[in-house]
Structures are given as C-alpha cells and as structure tokens.
Amino acid sequence: MLGGSRPHRATTARLAALHPLAGSSPLAVRSTYIGRDLFGASFGFDPFALYAAGLLSNPNVVVAGQIGRGKSSLIKSFLWRQASLGRGAWVIDPKGEYSALADAAGCRCVRLGSDESASINLLEPASGGAEEIPLAVSAVAHLAEAAMKRDLRPTERAALEIAVGRTARGRNPGLSALSAALLSPLAEDAEGAGTDPAGLARDGRELALQIRMLASGEIGRVLEAPAGKSLDLGARLVVLDLSALHGTEHLGLVMGALLAWMGARQRHMAPMKRYVVLDEAWAVLSEPAVARWAQVSWKLARAYGVSNIAVVHRMSDLASVGQPASVQNAWAKGLLSDSETRVVFAQSPGEAEASRSLLGIGVNEAALLPSLGSGVALWKLGTRSFLVRHRLGTKEAALVDTDQAMRGWP
C-alpha cells in the first residue's frame, strides 16, 4: 500500500502495475497524430504500423462512448489523416454524417437506395467464379430468414441453392429473377434434388413469395441493381449512407446483405490497406447476418490487410447481443476479443465498472471513465493504456460537426 509519512520508492514498472497510465510511453512507431496524452506528449496511432512492429496482434478497433462524446469525429479525422498515407476506407454510415468527409476527400458518398447506381446486386458474382455462389446463397438466406423470422427448412435451402446458381448464371441476375426461378424450376434441377418440378416449386414457394415481396419494396431499391450497375467500391474512400433506412426495421436486414456483398468483393479488390468502419454498430449487431459478417470479417482482417472499426455506446452492447448463450452473443464477444485496440470515451459509473473485465482494465482506469470530457478517451492498445485528448484541425472541425441542428435554429 502507498501512504504513511515515509516516501515510497518504486520502479516505473511497478508503478505501471499499480496505475497503468503512469507507465505508458508513447509508442515508438511511425503513426498518425491523434492528440495529446495525459502527460502532454504527442500521441499517434496506426494499427498497420503497430501490427508490423509486433505491438498489436490484430488491427481491429472498437470505439465506445456515451452519445456525443466524439466517437465519430475521431474516426472521421483519423480517416482524413490516414488518407495522406494512401490508406482507403469503406464506411457504413447509418446516420448519413460522413458526406462532408467524402466531399473533402474528392470521393463520392453513396446514399443507398436513392438511384440505380446507389444499389447492389446480391446475385451478381464479383468475378464470375462458381466459388461465389455459396456466398450469394448465404447472403440471400440470411435476408430471407431475417424477414421470415425463422430458419430456412432444408428443402427450402436446397431449392434456394439451385435457384441462386441458375439466376447468377442468367442474363438478369437479381432478387426478382431469383423469385421467378424458385417458382418455376427446370426438370433437370428438380431431378438433381430428387423430386419433380412441381415438388421443387412447392418447396421454394413461400421463400419465393417472401423474396418477391422484399424485391418490390424499400429493400429492393437497395438490393436490386441492374446487372453490371452495382455501386463501385473502387474509390479510395467509399461512404455508404444508409440514413434512408435509419431507425427502420429494414436497416439491419439491408446492412447484413450489404456487408455480405462487400465481403465477397473484398477479395477481388486491388491490394490496399483499408479501414472498414461500422459506425453505430450497436444498433445492428443483434441482426444475425451483421453479427456473422463481423465475426468473419474481424477474423480475416489480417489476411485482407483490413482494419475493422466498430462503434458502440457501451462495451456491454457487445456482451448483450442476443440471448446469453446464443451464437450471436458469442460472435459479438468474439468481435471484442479480436479487437486489440479499444478506445473508450466517457461511460456512466455503472457501465465503467461493468465493462472492467470486458476491457481488461483495473479499478483506477475504470474510475477515470465517468469523468472524461468530450474528445478525451482511454486508449487500450493490447495491455498498454493511454489517456488521450483528440485534437481537431480547423478544416477537420467542419468535417466532424454533428451539432449544427443544436445551434442553427431558433
């Protein structure tokens, strides 16, 4: 115990064990400036450089914090600064707040569902390769299961596999064509499934009608791009604005399908170190397709040269996804364990205490979290801790401002 009248001497290593922030030194790798740490030293971050230096074992990041504390601002300014190093980013933007960043970077912000070029085609293979059929099957299956609120029966799954294969090879791949293929199977397809065309049509009928309904509604506007017209993911910064669906029951459904589609394309993109940002992840992780994508994507990050960034309000958002023993819950917790960088803005006292074991932080660090001011976060990089005030440049301040509505009107 420290205390009493006699001075206490200890090595900095011991002091660090008592209070991790006291023992942290700036990381000796080239990185992108973030701001100032507790001791006034400049603090920078670059998950790719830290990984290359052996200081992180994975490049993924979770950002947590109460509303309005600066989570999205940190990401926007970080992407802006990293762009100068040639780093790319795909941003899933449920609130429609990254367009200023896209404009400043000379890139297009795509408002999904607004026109034909702002949609995707789940049934169109990225490379024409047969290995992509199973990816399309699972994307459509997730979509249908979420809409029907039940798992597909084995007979439906078999009918879907056959119909997706046929539709993806056809001239006008898409959800409407898929629905038609399910309703009118060919004799040779039925034979392969051990039934006749009428039997196969019966197996797939409910699924076909569900898919037709999805294709003709709001979801179809996002997921029914004409062949060859799917949105282009090739730009350095791609912002996918989903605000048209924000707050609707469709957000999770569309996002699950979109992420599956992006995941399939990722492997065919020109090599580039890239961030994949899921802002407001807390709102969609309970969607099985999103949680599943996150799990796979977080695991494959190193293989693809990608750093995934998920934004939540509380760490316990991740622990409370799905039922306690459910697969989704395990996926969401896995996402946290596969994110060696955790950036934690202010938390309520109860949440700070509750997230101690999830974050791997001690009593002293947890006690700091409720009093952190706006823009200040505890950065956990593996076992190292830093308390950092994020500094915005003048130009950046305009890119990150989400408070206009609070100031602008009478």
Ligand SMILES: Nc1ncnc2c1ncn2[C@@H]1O[C@H](COP(=O)(O)OP(=O)(O)OP(=O)(O)O)[C@@H](O)[C@H]1O
């Ligand atoms: N480091 C900073 N310095 C100065 N102002 C900041 C800083 N970070 C954020 N702000 C301001 O705080 C406001 C809220 O920030 P931001 O939108 O990033 O919060 P958030 O945590 O993402 O909120 P939400 O949970 O609602 O998405 C913005 O208008 C932004 O201009």
Ligand SMILES: [Mg+2]
């Ligand atoms: Mg935000």
